[in-house]
Amino acid sequence: MEREELRALVEGGVLLTSRALGAGWPRRSLFRRLETEGWGRVRSGAWAEPGTRIDQFVRLKATQLLNPQLVVSHRSAARLWQIETLETHQQAGLEFTDPGLSFRQQRVPGVHVHRIPLTEDEVVERWGLRVTEVPRTLADLLRAGPRDNAVVAVESALAYRRVGRERRVPLTAPAAVWVALEVPLRGAARARQWLTLVDRGSGSPAETVARLHMHDADLHPETQAEVHPRGGPRRRYLDFLFRAEGLAVEVEGYAYHGTREAHRRDVARFNQILQCPEVRRLLRFTAADVFHRPTWMIQQIHAALHAP
Structure with missing residues (x-):
């Protein structure tokens, strides 16, 4: 097989070992090619194209390709939506929700999976990833805490904000967050109390x-x-x-x-x-x-x- 055929198996900058093997690549030849061409190992079973920076997005993509049932959520979803939190990208891990409650946590070191209900109406596609919509993302952060981080995220999402080099418009309205908190999940009562502390006029x-x-x-x-x-x-x-x-x-x-x-x-x-x-x-x-x-x-x- 030629180099172009291997790259044709890439999705979102990520190649799964299982896809290459399924396409007929012999295991030994595959790993020899990956090494000589400079593919970057994202995690077991996933590789980044040569020259690709292995950042949070690439790691999210690799994890979701390997575990299609997982939905990007909580702080990871906030970053995809350009919602500010109190953590830097370097401090934060990868967060997902498993709506089927079937994921085994120990299979993916460094990834936190929330085993809570999630409907398809609360999931959208963003930059090729399945991610919780904005009101559900904020509701998740409010339920999970800590308080200051959650309130920062809500106020960021409700306002015009300059995130990085871009000026981002408001992403949702308070009423939508209140509706998202109506789901009877653990922490909802405390989350509604924290939501009353939100001030839409906050600038940072x-x-x-x-x-x-x-x-x-x-x-x-x-x-x-x-x-x-x-x-x-x-x-x-x-x-x-x-x-x-x-x-x-x-x-x-x-x-x-x-x-x-x-x-x-x-x-x-x-x-x-x-x-x-x-x-x-x-x-x-x-x-x-x-x-x-x-x-x-x-x-x-x-x-x-x-x-x-």
């Missing part, structure tokens, strides 16, 4: 987590609060405002504002905020403060609220 994962930390500390500022700088008709919107105390809280940082130029614009914006009569004091926190020093952040807010 850092803002979401900052607000949740404040909520846990019994602090409940206005979000995306409208204010008006002196001497100009243009209004501004603050991440958080304790209006009675005149305290504005802003979350900044390269990680979630995108570029250095965007950061420069933010600094100019902070100066304008201080020209607003509604604001007597301004606190600024970085994303690193929010994620790694939340106790300190809350202490700073408490101190500013009670300052003379």
Whole structure:
């Protein structure tokens, strides 16, 4: 057989050993060809075409080709939908749902399979993969937790967001997520409680987590609060405002504002905020403060609220 015939067996950049053997390739000749041409081993029984980067998508594709009953779900589905979560691609594993409840977990190291019911109406195709639709993906994340990660994902999906280099439109509506949570699965009651914490005005994962930390500390500022700088008709919107105390809280940082130029614009914006009569004091926190020093952040807010 010629090289082109072997590549003709590829699907989504992945070649299954079983397909090549089924097409008549002798096992010894097959593995010799794979080695000499530089095919990359994705996992047992699956190979990536020469020059293909073995990333999360390729690993998802290989696993689903080997186990067609599995549906990409939870955090893996969120990444395919460009929904932000608190995990990086390097930190997250592969997640699937087995609607037939027949998959044996030990067969695929590094893959987590949820054995929960899933209807075909909740499954769509995206980039050649069978994946849970957006409302079901969010419902799964809410049921599974943890809370902050799930709320970040929901708020991301409900809003316009810049994910990577692309500006992504809202993917669903709150009502659809509520409907998806009507299925009586484990964790649904807690998930519905967490869904009440969602604020569609949140502009980034850092803002979401900052607000949740404040909520846990019994602090409940206005979000995306409208204010008006002196001497100009243009209004501004603050991440958080304790209006009675005149305290504005802003979350900044390269990680979630995108570029250095965007950061420069933010600094100019902070100066304008201080020209607003509604604001007597301004606190600024970085994303690193929010994620790694939340106790300190809350202490700073408490101190500013009670300052003379």
